[in-house]
Amino acid sequence: MNMDSExxxxxxxLTPEQSKSRRQRNIAIGLAVGFLVLLFYAVTIVKVGxxxxxxxx
Amino acid sequence: xxxxxESRSVSGLxxxxxxxxxxxxxxxxxxxxxxxxxxxxxxxxxSPQHVNIVIGFASLLAIAVGAGAAGxxxxxxxxxxxxxxxxxxRRPIPTGKVTRxxxxxxxxxxxxxxxxxxxxxxxxxxxxxxAFTIFFYVVIYTMWLKRLTPQNIVIGGAAGxxxxxxxxxxxxxxxSLAALVLFAIIFVWTPPHFWALALVRSGxxxxxxxxxxxxVKGADRTRLEILIYSLVLAALGVLPFVLGFASPVxxxxxxALGAAFVGLAWQVYxxxxxxxxxxxAMRLFGFSIxxxxxxxxxxxxxxxxxxxxxxxx
Numbered sequence: 001m002n003m004d005s006e007x008x009x010x011x012x013x014l015t016p017e018q019s020k021s022r023r024q025r026n027i028a029i030g031l032a033v034g035f036l037v038l039l040f041y042a043v044t045i046v047k048v049g050x051x052x053x054x055x056x057x
Numbered sequence: 058x059x060x061x062x063e064s065r066s067v068s069g070l071x072x073x074x075x076x077x078x079x080x081x082x083x084x085x086x087x088x089x090x091x092x093x094x095x096x097x098x099x100x101x102x103x104s105p106q107h108v109n110i111v112i113g114f115a116s117l118l119a120i121a122v123g124a125g126a127a128g129x130x131x132x133x134x135x136x137x138x139x140x141x142x143x144x145x146x147r148r149p150i151p152t153g154k155v156t157r158x159x160x161x162x163x164x165x166x167x168x169x170x171x172x173x174x175x176x177x178x179x180x181x182x183x184x185x186x187x188a189f190t191i192f193f194y195v196v197i198y199t200m201w202l203k204r205l206t207p208q209n210i211v212i213g214g215a216a217g218x219x220x221x222x223x224x225x226x227x228x229x230x231x232x233s234l235a236a237l238v239l240f241a242i243i244f245v246w247t248p249p250h251f252w253a254l255a256l257v258r259s260g261x262x263x264x265x266x267x268x269x270x271x272x273v274k275g276a277d278r279t280r281l282e283i284l285i286y287s288l289v290l291a292a293l294g295v296l297p298f299v300l301g302f303a304s305p306v307x308x309x310x311x312x313a314l315g316a317a318f319v320g321l322a323w324q325v326y327x328x329x330x331x332x333x334x335x336x337x338a339m340r341l342f343g344f345s346i347x348x349x350x351x352x353x354x355x356x357x358x359x360x361x362x363x364x365x366x367x368x369x370x
Binding site: 012014015017018020021022024025027028039042043046047 | 081111112114
């Protein structure tokens with residue numbers, strides 16, 4: 001098996017530095033999204049009030 | 058399939074980014090952001106209306122993210138200038154940690170998100186003002202004026218002066234004289250602040266081809282303009298007390314700080330040669346940051362104390 005086909009069989013191979021930074025980016029995005037969910041929930045409660053769920057079906 | 062360690066030319070695809078979250082935070086210009094948050098908060102608490110703490114926090118966050126987005130878009134456009142200037146050469150794009158395309162996508166996404174969020178949590182006028190601030194900083198200042206005229210930071214200073222107005226409008230839905238006075242203070246503060254630094258770093262700006270005042274009109278003319286702007290600033294700084302939206306304590310503090318500002322500007326005007334001249338300019342640059350911080354901190358603390366007293370009553 002030559003070198004090119006060996007690489008193909010492995011797919012995309014990240015360097016340790018790329019793996020570490022991607023993991024850190026993923027954690028940061030996760031935390032940011034989680035924080036925004038909580039923030040928009042709180043804003044909704046403040047703007048609409050707790051009666052937001054109390055409506056006729 | 059692609060072997061990621063290889064260069065773009067071999068693989069045909071861009072290399073996967075090795076940028077960490079700190080590099081993306083650096084794109085937001087966190088120090089500028091902190092000043093924006095501080096001045097916007099002052100505008101927010103200056104409003105006569107009570108602002109819910111959650112709405113106030115979300116509004117400030119949207120304004121801060123909008124300012125950060127403008128910073129990222131500024132770094133996207135100015136990557137060539139940043140690479141040759143000592144002060145900016147360690148930024149994420151010149152060091153190769155973030156590509157220009159990534160900075161552009163990041164900046165645009167955050168800008169749209171920040172404007173929409175402010176529109177949802179506060180009001181449409183505040184969102185429109187935030188959008189205008191980002192547009193003014195990125196298009197009018199960064200893309201147009203910065204490389205065109207030595208008046209770049211005079212006119213471009215409007216973008217940095219708008220956050221207290223955005224904060225006030227987020228709370229009230231309208232513009233007031235008090236908010237415009239805060240705008241005027243930052244607007245007039247900007248030229249002496251940046252020109253004091255530019256006097257010392259004129260070689261840096263010259264290499265980058267940025268027409269700052271010392272490079273185009275000369276150091277002497279810059280020193281004169283610094284002095285004139287400082288006199289106007291000292292007068293404007295007292296206006297919040299004169300117009301009745303700050304206490305006599307603020308009046309005394311702002312007058313003393315204004316006098317010190319003019320004193321330092323006078324030293325910059327008089328001392329024109331050698332190391333001492335550079336030291337004077339850097340002293341004025343450092344003091345200008347302290348001046349703006351103390352002025353806004355005084356207004357902020359007065360309002361917070363007043364609302365705490367009202368709460369206790």
